[in-house]
Amino acid sequence: MKHILPAVLLALAAALPAHAEDPRPLRIGWVQAMANAPALIAEENGYFRDEGLNVELKGFGDGPVIQQAVAGGEIDVAYIGAPPVYQWAARGLDAKIIAKVNYGQAAVIAKTDGPIHALSDLKGKRLAGVNRGSGMDVLLRGYVLKEAAGLSPDADLALSQMPAGNMNAALDTGVVDAAFLWEPFISQSVLRGTGRVVFDVNGALPGYPWYVIAAPAKTLKERPDDLVKLLRANSKAIAFLREHPEEADRIIARSFKLEALRAADGSVVPPEAIVAEARKRLGWSAEIEPSDRAFIQRLIDYSVALGFLDKRLNVDDIIDDSFAAKAAAQR
Incomplete structure (x- = not known):
């Protein structure tokens, strides 16, 4: 009897697939x-x-x-x-x-009625960004500011670090003059009519x-x-x-x-329209x-x-x- 059990176990093992699915x-x-x-x-x-x-x-x-x-x-x-x-x-x-x-996904936005119309206008201004050394910060400092704008991230403007979810409010209230954001925050600002895109990274570097x-x-x-x-x-x-x-x-x-958002003209923008707007940049x-x-x-x-x-x-x-x-x- 003691020899039968190992034989049965061996037979069962042989019947199992070579690559059994991982249960985890x-x-x-x-x-x-x-x-x-x-x-x-x-x-x-x-x-x-x-x-x-x-x-x-x-x-x-x-x-x-x-x-x-x-x-x-x-x-x-x-x-x-x-x-x-x-x-x-x-x-x-x-x-x-x-x-x-x-x-795609990122862009610099500014107040619709504000003075910033191009990256060069950021000189001497306050720009909201995320944590220093993060991926988005590298993109902002290395490409957007230094390469595309020809600005020193540390000397030519003031960078304020804050969560992305706080940036639109900071822009609306004048705490900052512009923000480096991603979707859906960009589209929410644009569709509300309070912000406009100053620099779309995907427009400058298509398909990045x-x-x-x-x-x-x-x-x-x-x-x-x-x-x-x-x-x-x-x-x-x-x-x-x-x-x-x-x-x-x-x-x-x-x-x-x-x-849903309330646009500047009073119309209601449904949630799915925010996503459709975001597709323009990602x-x-x-x-x-x-x-x-x-x-x-x-x-x-x-x-x-x-x-x-x-x-x-x-x-x-x-x-x-x-x-x-x-x-x-x-x-």
């Missing part, structure tokens, strides 16, 4: 920004489930908080800006970008990448099949955003709890193009020049295309 949920952290809509669309429309993927979707306010969650083993993969990934690498956290999520999907080495090694499933679900969500814009806009408006794409690599390298170089990184990294060292290639082959 894939814990996905995402920055709760409109540009990361593919994450919520994939969840809302069941694309993760359709791929046989059990996920836990966790929203975070910004990239640095997600960085801490990744380092602490609290999440397995992230929808996050590209800058935190190379910042992780510089600090010894081995992680790779495995796909793109979106392009921002949010990406990144995973630490542990996930890359232990859960490659789940990452491929994730990328297939991400691609389905992006296709839905492109092919069904009105339905997608309603899902986004509901998920972000956007409220879009979604999964493929990492050569131009995307070049732009991320540009951000790395800005970070070095600004003193936020001690050494220059090579963008090719933080991108792994193999998971996207497998996902594409299996569609």
Whole structure:
């Protein structure tokens, strides 16, 4: 009898598939920004489930908080800006970008009836931005101010750091003269008639990448099949955003709890119209193009020049295309 049980167990083991599904949920952290809509669309429309993927979707306010969650083993993969990934690498956290999520999203806005009409008008003014050294701060200081405007971020204007959700109120009340913002805050200001776009980064750099999907080495090694499933679900969500814009806009408006606005002429602007306006400055794409690599390298170089990184990294060292290639082959 004692010889029968091992034989039965061996037979059962042989009958199991070579790659049994991992019973653990894939814990996905995402920055709760409109540009990361593919994450919520994939969840809302069941694309993760359709791929046989059990996920836990966790929203975070910004990239640095997600960085801490990744380092602490609290999440397995992230929808996050590209800058935190190379910042992780510089600090010894081995992680790779495995796909793109979106392009565009940021702009400088000013009061509609104010004196700022171009970037050069920011000299001597007060500009709202986010935390020093963050990805958006690197984009603001390195590209918008130094390169596009020819201004010194530290000498030619006053930069005020504050949460993005507070910037429109600060602009409306005159606490600042302009703000470097992203969606939906830009569109909310524009549609209310209180703000206007002075400089659209996507207009100056069409298709520049921002949010990406990144995973630490542990996930890359232990859960490659789940990452491929994730990328297939991400691609389905992006296709839905492109092919069904009105339905997608309603899902986004509901998920972000956007409220109707009162325009300057007294008309009511429905929530989904805010998303439609935002599409003028952002879009979604999964493929990492050569131009995307070049732009991320540009951000790395800005970070070095600004003193936020001690050494220059090579963008090719933080991108792994193999998971996207497998996902594409299996569609």
